Amino acid sequence: MRLLDVARLARVSTMTVSRALRHPEQVAVSTLRAVQVAIAQLGYLPDSAASALATGRSRIVAAIVPTLMNSVYASTVHGLASVLRRAGYELMLGDSGYHAPTEAALVRSFLGRRVDALVLTGVEHDNATRELLARREVPVVEIWDLTTKPIDTVVGFSNVAAGREVGRYFQAHGRSRWAFVGTSPERESRSGKRLLGLREAARQAGLDAPLTAFVTDGMSPAAGHAAVLDLLRLQPVPDALFCANDALATAALRAAADRGLSVPRHIAVLGFGDFDVAAHTSPALSTVRIPGRVIGERAAKALLARLEGSGAGDRRIDVGFEIVVRESA
């Protein structure tokens, strides 16, 4: 079932069919109609591999997120996919498992697929990744963090600033013994940057550096529960806990209860991400809300501008964040 079949049935050339599909305004109305009838009759679907080969554009965008296993990046992927699809692009998705070599392997595979653009999560990348990217001219958007030196364009928020704001919030509410659960900043992770911000706020407030509990095997509630339990064994017991995501925070709520601590009276718990369960735990979780979907949409629009339009546009888009105050802090 190819262009030629349609062309024969409609008694025109393949070019006319191609035009009827791509630039209908350039085709006489009667011809257009005949072609459309033929297409419907045959159930013809254009072969985008052939189209990609002929035009040099695949109309595929690839995105790499750290994990598909929880909902953190789900709304971002959704935002990306829906804006792109409306513009006729498909999304190819990969998860790096927070693992740089895997990211590089994915980038390589996607470049081989001749994707028209790439979305990468975070601003820290392998040398392998950077080299791969440097050799070709693929638009790249980095998301979920901010930097002054993006590969190309970055859409996100400052993880450091988020941590700092959380610290200021704790301070404003009279908390003085802060703690943090998440991943360590050595990994240059986004979670680690939040701790950096918290530490900075502690220093500015003249408080001791926050206690820390690092989880290594993913930021799941299971890992968080044990880590928080350990943290709460320390003396003096912290009176404010910042969790690098809401899954961790949910587990922290439970861990506090297990230790006989009342939230927020004995200890304030503040999450990150505003997962959909956050509003419905008891106590309801105070958290940092990130406009994940907006990140996806803005990233998609930035790409489309590069792909279809002029090529200009902001190189650095800060979507911000917001502390959502509920009951736990």
Next chain:
Amino acid sequence: MRLLDVARLARVSTMTVSRALRHPEQVAVSTLRAVQVAIAQLGYLPDSAASALATGRSRIVAAIVPTLMNSVYASTVHGLASVLRRAGYELMLGDSGYHAPTEAALVRSFLGRRVDALVLTGVEHDNATRELLARREVPVVEIWDLTTKPIDTVVGFSNVAAGREVGRYFQAHGRSRWAFVGTSPERESRSGKRLLGLREAARQAGLDAPLTAFVTDGMSPAAGHAAVLDLLRLQPVPDALFCANDALATAALRAAADRGLSVPRHIAVLGFGDFDVAAHTSPALSTVRIPGRVIGERAAKALLARLEGSGAGDRRIDVGFEIVVRESA
């Protein structure tokens, strides 16, 4: 940067380079080495669009899930992607928003991309979808439900049986006034089938039909909280509540607390999905665990068998489910 560039540098023909990549065993070792050097030197990456055109296989598999917005299908997508990638396939993802026409549009778009296979969630599909599929010979795997008449292959579990088992569990624990929150069975949804199973169990136990609260705008905790609050206003108050997913169940826990009801003493709450927060709510959530990742892996393997191997293999794979007893029921 194409095959020809590599060929020139290695002083061989393009075919030899192609073979060195695809069938290295057919190439003399010395030639192979020369080619590899040239490839590395140029940073050459094969163009898979051209390859797809020449071979008629894209090495892309498309999957359509109802939503990317929560983590329900995340582990399935992860399982799919990882098995497929190991075999050299990429995943193209779409979300239908639980909307049949959207599913059809996605199928159409994916078929145009000449995907080698399709994964669809659920076993109920549009006529448009079915027709599209009938015209070509693309392997299709349906997931997350079971039917005796799959389009091709189905990998999942019986949603009706899951609902029935939950009912039996309630009965075994002396609960007599059952209730359900989720979507209505008229939509032939998987959530609705769970209610069908619960109703069947109620009938068999000689109990009244379960009270129901249907959510329409997605199965989010926000929708669940209001629905459950309404449900608990009824007299007599139900003593067992089955929620169509754990997000709903988390909200139900909170709603019960809001109404002064103790869980599980006054009312048992049983979720569905074993989301990662389930083990860490208070009370910890009893739930139905679905091996989501296994569904993805088995689906991928079924596809690979069809694509690479003989073509035989089971047409119906039941991965089962399991009631995980924690504190809430």
Next chain:
DNA sequence: TTGTAAGCGTTATCAC
């Protein structure tokens, strides 16, 4: 407004 011809980068086929 429509058609012709060439070519996109790869691989199947067949010859050497």
Next chain:
DNA sequence: GTGATAACGCTTACAA
């Protein structure tokens, strides 16, 4: 073991 040639289905450029 290696190479020449002809597709694969589409679109660009140009001609009519």
